[in-house]
Amino acid sequence: MCRLFALTSRDPVSPMRAIDALNVMKEGHDGSGVGLFLSGLGGPWEELKEYPILSGIFTDAGLARMSEYMTKNGFQSKYSATFKPDVEPPVGTPKRGTYASIAFRIPDEWKGMTREQADRNLVQMRLDLRAMGEAEGDIMVFSFWPDTIMIKEVGDPLAIAGYLKLDREELYARHILAQGRQNTNYAINLYACHPFFIEGISTMTNGENTAFVPIREYLMSRGVTGYQGYQSDSEVFTHIAHYATKRLGLDISSYKHVITPMNDDEMRDHPDREFLSDLKRACRKLIIDGPNCIIGCLPDGSMFMAQDRKKLRPGVVGGNPELGIYGFSSEICGLNAAIPERDRTKDFQPMHLDTAIVGPDCREVLQCSQKDPLRQQL
Amino acid sequence: MLAERPITPATLSRKDLPWQIKWDINTCTKCGRCTSVCPVNAIELGVFRKRDVKPPMGLSAKPTTEFSTFYGIRQRTDPAYACIGCAMCNMVCPNNAIEPSRQYDSTTLQFQNNRGGQPRTRGGRRNNSESLLDQIKFIRISMLTDPALDAGRHEFDVRTLLGRVLSPEAEIKCFRENGWKPPVREIYPLVIGGMSFGALSPNMWEGLQMGVAYLNEEMNMPVRICTGEGGCPPRLLRSRFLKYVILQIASGYFGWDEIIHAIPEMKEDPCAIEIKYGQGAKPGDGGLLMWYKVNKLIAAIRGVPSGVSLPSPPTHQTKYSIEEAVAKMIQSMSMAWGFRVPVYPKISASSTSLAVLNNLVRNPYAAGLAIDGEDGGTGAAYNVSMNHMGHPIASNLRDCYKALCVAGAQNEIPLIAGGGIGKHGNLAANAAALIMLGASMVQIGKYVMQAGAGCLGSEKDRCNVCNIGVCPKGITSQDPRVYRRLDPEKVAERVVDFYLSFDTELRKVIAPLGRSTSLPVGMSDALGISDKDAADRLDIKYVI
Ligand code: SF4
Ligand code: SF4
Numbered sequence A: 001m002c003r004l005f006a007l008t009s010r011d012p013v014s015p016m017r018a019i020d021a022l023n024v025m026k027e028g029h030d031g032s033g034v035g036l037f038l039s040g041l042g043g044p045w046e047e048l049k050e051y052p053i054l055s056g057i058f059t060d061a062g063l064a065r066m067s068e069y070m071t072k073n074g075f076q077s078k079y080s081a082t083f084k085p086d087v088e089p090p091v092g093t094p095k096r097g098t099y100a101s102i103a104f105r106i107p108d109e110w111k112g113m114t115r116e117q118a119d120r121n122l123v124q125m126r127l128d129l130r131a132m133g134e135a136e137g138d139i140m141v142f143s144f145w146p147d148t149i150m151i152k153e154v155g156d157p158l159a160i161a162g163y164l165k166l167d168r169e170e171l172y173a174r175h176i177l178a179q180g181r182q183n184t185n186y187a188i189n190l191y192a193c194h195p196f197f198i199e200g201i202s203t204m205t206n207g208e209n210t211a212f213v214p215i216r217e218y219l220m221s222r223g224v225t226g227y228q229g230y231q232s233d234s235e236v237f238t239h240i241a242h243y244a245t246k247r248l249g250l251d252i253s254s255y256k257h258v259i260t261p262m263n264d265d266e267m268r269d270h271p272d273r274e275f276l277s278d279l280k281r282a283c284r285k286l287i288i289d290g291p292n293c294i295i296g297c298l299p300d301g302s303m304f305m306a307q308d309r310k311k312l313r314p315g316v317v318g319g320n321p322e323l324g325i326y327g328f329s330s331e332i333c334g335l336n337a338a339i340p341e342r343d344r345t346k347d348f349q350p351m352h353l354d355t356a357i358v359g360p361d362c363r364e365v366l367q368c369s370q371k372d373p374l375r376q377q378l
Numbered sequence B: 001m002l003a004e005r006p007i008t009p010a011t012l013s014r015k016d017l018p019w020q021i022k023w024d025i026n027t028c029t030k031c032g033r034c035t036s037v038c039p040v041n042a043i044e045l046g047v048f049r050k051r052d053v054k055p056p057m058g059l060s061a062k063p064t065t066e067f068s069t070f071y072g073i074r075q076r077t078d079p080a081y082a083c084i085g086c087a088m089c090n091m092v093c094p095n096n097a098i099e100p101s102r103q104y105d106s107t108t109l110q111f112q113n114n115r116g117g118q119p120r121t122r123g124g125r126r127n128n129s130e131s132l133l134d135q136i137k138f139i140r141i142s143m144l145t146d147p148a149l150d151a152g153r154h155e156f157d158v159r160t161l162l163g164r165v166l167s168p169e170a171e172i173k174c175f176r177e178n179g180w181k182p183p184v185r186e187i188y189p190l191v192i193g194g195m196s197f198g199a200l201s202p203n204m205w206e207g208l209q210m211g212v213a214y215l216n217e218e219m220n221m222p223v224r225i226c227t228g229e230g231g232c233p234p235r236l237l238r239s240r241f242l243k244y245v246i247l248q249i250a251s252g253y254f255g256w257d258e259i260i261h262a263i264p265e266m267k268e269d270p271c272a273i274e275i276k277y278g279q280g281a282k283p284g285d286g287g288l289l290m291w292y293k294v295n296k297l298i299a300a301i302r303g304v305p306s307g308v309s310l311p312s313p314p315t316h317q318t319k320y321s322i323e324e325a326v327a328k329m330i331q332s333m334s335m336a337w338g339f340r341v342p343v344y345p346k347i348s349a350s351s352t353s354l355a356v357l358n359n360l361v362r363n364p365y366a367a368g369l370a371i372d373g374e375d376g377g378t379g380a381a382y383n384v385s386m387n388h389m390g391h392p393i394a395s396n397l398r399d400c401y402k403a404l405c406v407a408g409a410q411n412e413i414p415l416i417a418g419g420g421i422g423k424h425g426n427l428a429a430n431a432a433a434l435i436m437l438g439a440s441m442v443q444i445g446k447y448v449m450q451a452g453a454g455c456l457g458s459e460k461d462r463c464n465v466c467n468i469g470v471c472p473k474g475i476t477s478q479d480p481r482v483y484r485r486l487d488p489e490k491v492a493e494r495v496v497d498f499y500l501s502f503d504t505e506l507r508k509v510i511a512p513l514g515r516s517t518s519l520p521v522g523m524s525d526a527l528g529i530s531d532k533d534a535a536d537r538l539d540i541k542y543v544i
Helices: A016-028 A043-048 A060-072 A108-112 A115-136 A157-163 A212-220 A235-247 A252-259 A273-282 A332-338 B033-037 B088-092 B108-112 B168-177 B202-217 B240-244 B256-265 B296-302 B322-336 B353-361 B383-388 B393-407 B427-437 B446-453 B488-510 B532-538
Strands: A003-013 A033-041 A052-058 A076-083 A098-105 A139-146 A148-154 A173-180 A196-198 A201-207 A292-297 A303-307 A316-320 A325-329 A354-358 A365-369 B019-023 B043-054 B064-075 B098-102 B160-162 B185-187 B190-192 B245-250 B272-276 B343-348 B369-372 B415-418 B441-444 B527-529
Touching: A003 A016, A003 A201, A003 A292, A003 A332, A016 A033, A016 A157, A016 A173, A016 A325, A016 A332, A033 A043, A033 A157, A033 A201, A043 A076, A052 A060, A052 A115, A052 A148, A060 A076, A060 A098, A060 A115, A060 A139, A115 A139, A139 A148, A139 A196, A173 A201, A173 A292, A196 A235, A201 A235, A212 A235, A212 B393, A235 A252, A235 A292, A235 B168, A252 A273, A252 A303, A252 A354, A273 B168, A303 A325, A316 A332, A316 A354, A316 A365, A325 A332, A325 A354, B019 B064, B033 B043, B033 B088, B088 B098, B202 B240, B202 B446, B202 B488, B240 B245, B272 B322, B322 B343, B322 B353, B343 B353, B353 B369, B353 B393, B369 B393, B393 B415, B393 B427, B393 B532, B427 B441, B427 B488, B427 B527, B441 B446, B446 B488, B527 B532
Parallel strands: B190 B441, B245 B272, B272 B343, B343 B369, B369 B415, B415 B441
Antiparallel strands: A003 A173, A003 A325, A033 A148, A033 A173, A052 A098, A052 A139, A076 A098, A196 A201, A201 A292, A292 A303, A303 A354, A316 A325, A354 A365, B019 B098, B043 B064, B160 B185
C-alpha cells in the first residue's frame, strides 16, 4: 500500500525530510517509486513567484523539442534548475536524461487575458507537451505552474533521492507532498505516480478508489481542460478538489461533502441541510467509496487531509506551531521521524466526518467536521 | 375418436400438441376437478368404449366379444382448445392423476394458431430462453488493497434518484438565486413497472399496493409501483398511499379523466408521472386490453363502455412530431401538479432510443427516461410482436448511458431499464448488471407476477393466456370466479419477501466491489462476459 507524507512549514525545508519519513514507513510499501510535489519554493525561486515553472524529464532531443515549442508560443526561459545524473541509476530505475525545472517568462500578448484564460492556457501547454512526449517518448511533464516543482521516478525513494540529489538547496520548499510506491492496480507508468497536479492543486491518495470509472467518465464530460490522463484511479481526487474549489467555488472544507456526503440521519439537523442535500444530489457521481486517505495542497499553500466514509486507511496530522511546521502522514512513525519535536497529544487522526486543514501560516490544525455549519456561506 | 370424424387440413392428433396430458386411470377418482379448473377447456370428461375379444379354451367354441364402458379424461385436439401446460389440473387433482408434459418435437400447433385469419395474440413472455444479462459476471472482486465489505452488517445506501438532477454548477446557481428546482425523488432502485388495473385483477393489484405500502412504511424501503395505463382506483388517488405510485398515461388516455378530476382532492402528490410511448412486448403498438377483461369496474375506471376491446392508438397518433409530443406532454403533466412531480417518458428499446434521449437532454422538465427492452411484457400482444420485435435492453441502455456521458448529463437524466430482468430468477444479478451498465434503476413486471403471485408463464410458451381473462391463478383475470383464487394479503407478503431477498442479494453483489455509499451506476469495470462480441459492444471486459 502507498505511504504518504506531507510537510507544510513557514520556512523552506529540504524534501529529504519527507523522503526520510517515507523511508521510516518503508515496511508498508515496496519502494517501487517516488513522487514529489513542492510549492512555496525557497532559494533562487523566491524571486520568480510569477513565472510558471515547467517540471519534467527530457532526453536531449526532448529538451530541444520542448524549447522550440516554448519559443514558438512566445515563452522565454528565465531560470532553470536542471539535473542530469552522471552515475548509474539504482536498480529498477531507467536512465532517462535530464530532470528539469525551468521558469519561463510569459509572453506580452498574455497580459490582456483574463486569469482563467491564462490558467487554462498553461494547462493546455502542459497537455500539448505531454502529448508530444508520448508520441516520441522523449518528454515527460508533470506540472507547468508558478511556484511549483514536481519530480517523479520509479525506484526506492531513498535510493532515488541520492541518485537525483534531492537535498539540493534549489529544491527547498514550504509545502511538500511525497508519496512512496508506484501504481500497482494498473500498469507502471510515471504519469500514474502520485501526487497529481492541476492548476495549483495537488493531492495524493492511499488505497483504491472503487468508484473510479464512473467518476472518471463524469469528470471527462465536464468540459474542463486538463481533466484527462487518469493513468491512476487516484487522479480523480485531485480533479474533484479542483472542480469543487475552482469550478463550484466551494471552500475546501466542503470537499468532503462532495466526495463522502452525510447520510440522511446525519444531515437531519444540520443548519445547512437544504444546501447539503442539493449538493449531494448534484454531485452524486463524485461520491467515492474508498478506502482512501487523501492529502492535498491548495494554491494558497493550505494543506488538508480527508478520509473516505469507511475510514479503512489511517492518517495522522501533527506538528509544532512554534516552529511553524506540520506533517501529514499515513503512519505515526513517519510523523515521529519527521517532526519529533512536537506535542504528540495534539496529534489529530481525522475520522469519517473530518477534514484536517493546516493554513499557510502553519499555526494550528483546523478540524472541520461535516456536522459543523459550513465555513463559507453561499 | 369417432370413426366418421372428418379429417381436414386443420385436424390435429394429440401427438401434434406441444402439451400432452398424461392421465392415470388407476389413481383417478373421477372427481372432475381438473376439467372444471382448466382455463382453456383442453380436457373434458369422456366416455370410452372398449371391445374385448375373449377366446375360450378348446377348439370348438367360438370367441366372444365383450363391450365395456369406462369414464375418463380426454384431451381435446381442436387447436382452439389446445392445452397450455399450465398444470392447474395437476394442482387441483387430489391424487396427482393428471399432469401436462411438454413434447418438444411437435411444432404443428404453431401453424394452426392463427384461426379465422386472425393472428394469434397472447400474454406472457417472449418465447426465448436466452438471456445476455445472465451471462454477465461481476469480475471486480476486491481482495487486497480494497477490503470487501460485509454484506450482512455494513451500512449500505441502496437508493437512487428519480427526477431531473441539476448539474453541480446549476445547482449552486439555483441555490444562490433561489430558483426553481426540478422535483427529485429518492427511491429504491427496483421499481414495479406499469401493469394496469385493467390488465391485472383487482386482487392482484390490491396485493401489490399493500406490499409496496408495507415495504415503505414498515421496512423503510422506498419502493415505487407504476400503475400502467388505465387509470387508478379513485380511493387510491385520494389516499396518502398515492405517494408510492407512479401514474402512467399512454396514448389512449384511459382513466385520465378520473385522475385529473381527483387532483384537487389529492392529499399527496404521486411519486411521478410516466408517459408511455412504447413498451417492450409490443413496440410501436399501443396497449391492447381485450374485451374479455373489460368488465363493469374496469369500464367505469377507464371511462369506456364495458365489453369492448380497448386498443390504445400507436405512439404518436395525436401528435405531430415526437419532439413536440414529448415536450408538450411533459410540460402539461408537470404543470398539472404545479411542477412538483417528476414526469418522464417510457419508450420501448429501439434503434431510435438515442434520438428520444437527445431530445430529453435539452428539456429541463424531463425527469428521466424509461427504456423497456424486447423481453418485457405481460399484456396482450400479437405473437409476432412479442417474439420478433424490439431491441435487447443491455446494449440499448449502454448506448444511451454512453451518450449521456458524452453530453455530461449522466447524473442528470436517470435511465430506467426494463425487459427480461430476472427472467430466469436471477433478479439481483440482472439488476446489478444493468445498474453497472448505466441504469439508475430497473423495473420489473413479469417477475412480480411470477414471484408475487405464482404466475405460471414461462419462456416455453407455457400458459400465456393473460389476455383472454382466464388466468388460472387469478392474476390477470377480471372474472371474480377466477380472481377470488388469489389472496391479496398473500400477494403482499410475497412481494415483501422477494424485495427483502433482492436487497440482500444486491448487497452481496456490491459489497465485494467495495461499494456501499452510492449505487454503482456505470461501474462498468466490474463487469465481464465470455462473449467477445458482446464484450466489445457493451464496452466491458472480455473474460473466458
Ligand atoms: S395443463 Fe392447464 S390447460 Fe392443460 S389440461 Fe391441465 S389445466 Fe388444462
Ligand atoms: S398465470 Fe396468468 S398471468 Fe401468468 S401467464 Fe398464465 S394467464 Fe398469464
